Amino acid sequence: MNHSQSSDNILLREDKEGAVYLTLNRPDKFNTLSEAMLTALQKELDTIAVDPTVRCVVIAANGRGFCAGHDLREMRAHPDQAYYQMLFRNCSRLMQSVVALPVPVIAKVQGMATAAGCQLVASCDLAIAAESASFAVSGINVGLFCSTPAVALSRSIAPKRAFDMLISGNFIDAATALEWGLLSGVTADADLDAAMAGKVAQILSKSPAAVRFGKSMFHPQRQMALAEAYEFAGKVMAENMMSPDAGEGIDAFLAKRQPVWGQPGH
Known part of the structure; x- marks a missing residue:
């Protein structure tokens, strides 16, 4: 079992029997996808992509929430269109890297997954959430339509349901997210670790x-x-x-x- 940390420990990595666990580690910031977090995640995914010994990847998070999307404070500190295009390009590359990775990627979700955090869940091959988890693409509430999250969301759930989430900013609970197809599984909060371990073991048992x-x-x-x-x-x-x-x-x-x-x- 190997452990590694990157970028001031904002992303933790653990390797265990062919599975790689990547844990977002900015709990006090609801694990926002800051520039540093995007860079750290991209570096790990690029490494995993060329490692023939990796058999599946789990993306998890520490703290009360999975991921609250982009770091709005960081974004407001750079009021420049070229900067924003760069930021969204890097985030889009990350999401496409998840899809293109040669092994299954599973999101392990507790608490909130909003905006680009919801996009990350939608981009993963599988997603298992605690029953108390909630999901939204709520940029509309601050005057920003979640355009890049819409790409992943509208490929994961029915278009009218996706657009309703995008235009309303409303949260949906884990049971609804499962019914709509954003999640592949929901479990009691106390059973989330066991459910994830079971799914990883199932994948590792296959060729x-x-x-x-x-x-x-x-x-x-x-x-x-x-x-x-x-x-x-x-x-x-x-x-x-x-x-x-x-x-x-x-x-x-x-x-x-x-x-x-x-x-x-x-």
Whole structure:
């Protein structure tokens, strides 16, 4: 198990049995995505992206809230359009890096996830929240429509529900977020750690190669026309079939035994 910290400890990293846990650590600021936080997260994701031994990533947060979005005080200190474009470009790159990462990314959510914090949840492949968690894209309340969060949100939930959240700034609770598709699971607050551990263990029990093949095709095919999506998925599945793990998995199934997966990175 490895631990590392970056940028004055605002982001914590723990490596455990192929899973990487990234924990936002500005609890007194509700883990806002300051420039330093964006930089620290981007650095870790870039490192993980080229590490063949990583099998899944959990994004969590310390304190009462998951993430309150951009640091508004920092933004007001730089009243310059070029600065804002740079900031939103860097945030958008981070969100796209989550989607493009070759392994599943799971958000572990407690408390509030608002604006770009809600965007981060929407960008993750899976998201498990405590039942007391709440979600909003509330920039509209301070005169700022959450345009970049809208990109991830509208690809995660139905457009009319997304626009209603964006134009009203209203919060939704975890049960509603689950029903609408923003979350993949909700659990009692006291059971959040156990639920996350169970989901990570489930992913780690699968073929590392098959999981990576799956992540590589799932998001791109959603942007394709139907025939193109099937063509792309067929190529990925054929390549997956040629992997040693697929041969081992099918042979094990036919022989009624447990498969022995190859190690990631080999």
